[in-house]
Amino acid sequence: MPIRVYNTLSRQKEEFQTVVPGHVGMYLCGPTVYKPAHIGHMVGPVIFDTIKRYLTYSGFQVKFVINITDVDDKLIVRAQERGTTVEKLAAEMTQDYFDNLKIMSVDSVDLFPYATAHIPEMLAIIGKLVDAGQAYPLDGDVYFDVTKDADYGALSHRNISEMLAGARIEANDRKRHPADFALWKRSKPGEPAWDSPWGAGRPGWHIECSAMSMKYLGETLDIHGGGLDLMFPHHENELAQSESCTGKKFTRYWLHNGLMQGGKAAGKVGGGHDRHGDALLDKESQEAGKLAGSKGAASVKELFARHRPETVRFFLLATHYRSPIEFSDEGLIEAAKSLEGFYRLFESYQRVSGHSFYQLPAAARRATAPPLPDEPPGFFGELRLLRDRYLDAMDDDFNTGAAIGTLFEIRRAINNFIQEHNLEAAGAAQPRLVAGLTAAMTLLRELTGLLGVFVNPLPGPAAGDDQFTGELMNLVLELRAELRAAKNWPLSDKIRDRLARLKVVVEDRPSGAAWRRDA
RNA sequence: GGCGCCGUAGCCAAGUGGCUAAGGCAGCGGAUUGCAAAUCCGCCAUCGAGGGUUCGACUCCCCCCGGCGCCUCCA
Numbered sequence: 001m002p003i004r005v006y007n008t009l010s011r012q013k014e015e016f017q018t019v020v021p022g023h024v025g026m027y028l029c030g031p032t033v034y035k036p037a038h039i040g041h042m043v044g045p046v047i048f049d050t051i052k053r054y055l056t057y058s059g060f061q062v063k064f065v066i067n068i069t070d071v072d073d074k075l076i077v078r079a080q081e082r083g084t085t086v087e088k089l090a091a092e093m094t095q096d097y098f099d100n101l102k103i104m105s106v107d108s109v110d111l112f113p114y115a116t117a118h119i120p121e122m123l124a125i126i127g128k129l130v131d132a133g134q135a136y137p138l139d140g141d142v143y144f145d146v147t148k149d150a151d152y153g154a155l156s157h158r159n160i161s162e163m164l165a166g167a168r169i170e171a172n173d174r175k176r177h178p179a180d181f182a183l184w185k186r187s188k189p190g191e192p193a194w195d196s197p198w199g200a201g202r203p204g205w206h207i208e209c210s211a212m213s214m215k216y217l218g219e220t221l222d223i224h225g226g227g228l229d230l231m232f233p234h235h236e237n238e239l240a241q242s243e244s245c246t247g248k249k250f251t252r253y254w255l256h257n258g259l260m261q262g263g264k265a266a267g268k269v270g271g272g273h274d275r276h277g278d279a280l281l282d283k284e285s286q287e288a289g290k291l292a293g294s295k296g297a298a299s300v301k302e303l304f305a306r307h308r309p310e311t312v313r314f315f316l317l318a319t320h321y322r323s324p325i326e327f328s329d330e331g332l333i334e335a336a337k338s339l340e341g342f343y344r345l346f347e348s349y350q351r352v353s354g355h356s357f358y359q360l361p362a363a364a365r366r367a368t369a370p371p372l373p374d375e376p377p378g379f380f381g382e383l384r385l386l387r388d389r390y391l392d393a394m395d396d397d398f399n400t401g402a403a404i405g406t407l408f409e410i411r412r413a414i415n416n417f418i419q420e421h422n423l424e425a426a427g428a429a430q431p432r433l434v435a436g437l438t439a440a441m442t443l444l445r446e447l448t449g450l451l452g453v454f455v456n457p458l459p460g461p462a463a464g465d466d467q468f469t470g471e472l473m474n475l476v477l478e479l480r481a482e483l484r485a486a487k488n489w490p491l492s493d494k495i496r497d498r499l500a501r502l503k504v505v506v507e508d509r510p511s512g513a514a515w516r517r518d519a
Numbered sequence: 520g521g522c523g524c525c526g527u528a529g530c531c532a533a534g535u536g537g538c539u540a541a542g543g544c545a546g547c548g549g550a551u552u553g554c555a556a557a558u559c560c561g562c563c564a565u566c567g568a569g570g571g572u573u574c575g576a577c578u579c580c581c582c583c584c585g586g587c588g589c590c591u592c593c594a
Contacts (some may be wrong), residue, residue, distance in 0.1 A: 031594065044594050073592065158522055158590075182592095205592040227594040232522085234592080258524090259588075318543080319532070324525080324587075334531065338543050344557060389541090393533085402533045405542035412559085419551090419559055489553060496555075507556050514557095 001395045003058060005223075006322065008231060008254040009155050013397055018222045019252065023061045025217030026052060029209060029226040029234065030066040030112070033093035034075040037100045037300050039312070039327065040227075040260040046313055046452070047257050047321045047398075048225050049106040053450050054394050056108075057366050065111045067212050068094055071192050071202055086192055100300045103309045105452045113212040115203065119194045121211035122203050125245050126183045126196075134244045138174055140186030140199040146179045149240045155254060156232035181237050183207050206237040210250075214242065224251040227259055228322075258324040311336045314453050317400040338408075342454060345411055348418060349441050351511060352427040353434050358457040360442045362449040366391075369446055373439050375432075379417050383440055386410050390447055400451060407447060414440050425510045477506070477513045484508070 003016040018024050028048045031041055045066065052064045070090035079089045101109070126142055129135035134148045146152045146160060153159050160179050182204035187193035193200040213221055219242075226235060235254065242250040303312065306329070315335040319325050346357040363369035372380050372387075386406045393402035417437065418424060427434050448454040476495065483492040496506045503518040 029594065032592080037594095041594055069592095156522075156589080225594095228524090229589065229593060232589065257594080259594075261587075322524090323532095326531090331531065334544050337545095338531095341543095341558090348557080399533075402541070405533060408542050415558055416560095424558090484553090487553075493554070500556090505556065508552080508554095509557080 001392055003055075003395045004397055005253050005255060006397045007252075008256050009251075011157075014253065016253065018060070019218065019220050022059065024055055024063070024222045026055075026062060026064045026223040026225065027209070027213040027217055027221050028064070028066045028224075029230055030068050031093075031097055032069040032072045032074055033090045033097060034072065034078045035093060036096050037093075039300055039303055041097070042100060042104050042106075042300060042312075043260055043316060043325065044225060044227055044257050045101055045106045045109075046104055046316050048255075049108050050317060050400065050451055051223075051225075051255075051398055052108045053364075053452065054398060056364060057450055058395075059365060059367060062108075063111075063217060064109050065113065065213065065216050066109050067209060068097070068112050068114045069208060070094065070114050070116050072205070076191055103300070103304060104313055105309065105455060111216055113216060115208040115212070116192075118208065118211050118215065119203065121215050122207045123184075123194075123196055125207060125211055125241065128245050129183065129241060132244070135183055135241075136176065137198045140201060141182055142184035142198055142204075143175055143180040144183050144237065144241055144244075145176060146181070146240065147177055149244055151243070152179075152240050153236065155236045155239050158232065181206065181233065183241065206234055207241060209234075209238050210242040210245070214246070214250075219246045219248045219250070221251045223253050223255055225255045225257065228256045229259060231256055255321075257321045258319075261324045261326045307332045307336065308458075310453055310458075311339060314339060314404075314451070317451050317453075318404055320397075320399060320401050322397075339453075341408075341411060342448075343458065345415060346454075347514070347516075348415075348424065349437065351509075351514075352418065352423045353438055355438065356457065357441055357445060357454070360438070360445045362442075362445045364449075370439070370442065372443065373436055376436065379413070379436065379440070382413050383410065383443060386413065387443060387447065394450070403447075404451070407444070410440075410444055410447070414444065473504075473515055477515065480506075481513065 004013045005016050006013050026048065028044055031037065048064065052062045055062050068090075071086065075086050075090060079086045082089065098112075101107075126135060129144065130137065130142060133145075135142055135144045160177070184196060184198060184201050184207075185204055186199055186201045192202055194202060213224070224235070224238075231254075239250050311332055315332055316325065318335065349355070349357050372384060374380060386409050390403045390406040390410075393399040393406065396402075414437070417433075417440065421430060421433050423430065423433060423437060427437075445454070476499075480492050480495050483495075499506055499515070500518075505516050505518050507514045507516075
């Protein structure tokens with residue numbers, strides 16, 4: 001089944017065909033590094049990291065680029081406020097961004113080019129546009145002339161005259177057309193500046209992405225991603241200036257992810273909107289806003305103090321990437337609960353086989369994945385069906401939500417298999433069935449790995465506990481085992497109940513008692 | 520004012536012009552267990568309201584109601 005992707009430009013799903021067969025150039029608009037990242041900044045990276053994993057799995061060689069915008073009005077203002085330099089502020093916030101990506105298991109990015117390191121490339125594009133008469137200098141600024149681009153507005157489906165009907169765009173006498181946008185901006189004294197044929201200045205907002213994406217991925221990108229909010233004006237302008245410069249199609253597939261929502265009344269979180277004023281926000285919205293890191297700027301790191309990164313990543317992928325995500329503590333707690341069953345299964349597998357799920361070899365490419373066994377046919381027939389449903393879902397515009405649904409069904413099928421054959425108690429006597437279990441678990445690892453979840457082991461059952469605590473628990477459970485052997489139920493139950501109050505769960509199994517911290 | 524999105528069970532969330540509308544969380548009943556935990560089995564929706572197209576729509580069209588985004592250098 002071919003991969004199909006929804007292209008914002010055509011507003012429909014299209015069969016995915018790359019410029020160079022077998023290769024994918026993918027560009028994602030990265031952050032302006034002027035403040036700590038909030039969770040909304042992680043949405044795009046997580047989604048496109050997942051897309052890269054899946055395309056790689058499907059046999060493509062993918063080059064994935066995310067830019068770092070380290071020169072910008074917001075940076076200049078913020079640096080002045082904090083009494084530091086743009087360079088220092090950018091370096092600090094870039095590191096924060098990288099830290100967060102790492103925590104979120106976004107590790108497939110090949111290159112993070114910096115805007116300030118690509119001024120010559122930008123000037124070259126601007127020069128071409130000026131020479132071609134598609135851009136014009138004006139008092140040290142350079143503007144792109146939107147009337148020279150017949151297709152302007154195609155991506156965001158607007159036309160210039162309609163846009164002018166709204167009162168939002170303020171007329172600027174100096175520009176030829178109100179919708180013209182800056183390619184180059186003259187610098188005021190004290191601001192970062194680079195020499196150019198039009199005088200000292202700095203790049204406009206959109207030109208960096210054209211310069212860096214085309215430098216590293218060629219003049220036609222396969223995939224260009226970003227948040228829906230960037231569709232206009234950023235991507236529209238990027239598209240206009242790039243195609244006007246090269247005369248070639250700039251991007252084959254425009255993919256836009258939905259934005260993080262911060263509660264029903266809060267509007268978008270993380271942006272500068274403040275239509276309602278804080279006083280009008282209800283408590284839930286404020287909480288959500290705080291979570292997502294809007295004004296007041298709770299960072300991603302604060303979020304991770306309360307929720308595992310794996311839970312957050314899973315939560316983000318449980319909804320289709322184009323849909324908005326309602327971020328809430330309740331939602332994350334529910335996501336965490338739904339993951340618990342997988343952890344229990346991994347523990348069960350460990351008991352039965354003596355092997356760690358996390359040590360199973362996860363094929364990064366489908367072509368190199370081990371085939372599923374034929375025996376027992378019922379079990380593996382079902383797994384094949386579920387695996388195919390998973391892959392079909394991913395092929396269909398990276399439908400991670402539907403794919404995740406099949407993971408739960410795979411989990412249930414495996415639990416059934418374990419229970420049906422009594423592998424927990426009698427696994428040792430049935431090596432063939434245990435081998436079958438391992439094959440099934442390997443498939444599960446392969447498929448979950450594509451989403452970037454269950455990649456690394458959680459801290460063990462004694463999470464956060466020292467060796468002393470572990471020994472103490474062993475002692476308690478040993479004594480309790482003697483009580484149970486003597487059928488002293490009141491006392492053994494008391495021990496279990498009191499441990500439960502301490503958030504320690506004891507599971508009495510045929511093979512002995514196991515304990516873990518309650519989630 | 521312009522462009523656009525969404526409204527599926529208590530909650531989250533896939534999905535299709537026509538077999539039984541995925542899955543998760545919560546809940547209920549059962550198996551298992553000394554009792555629990557974990558696991559398994561079963562139950563739990565007619566798809567915001569109305570109209571239209573069609574042999575047939577939750578899925579297509581129109582309108583209404585409700586929620587939301589962009590048009591403001593926010594990912």
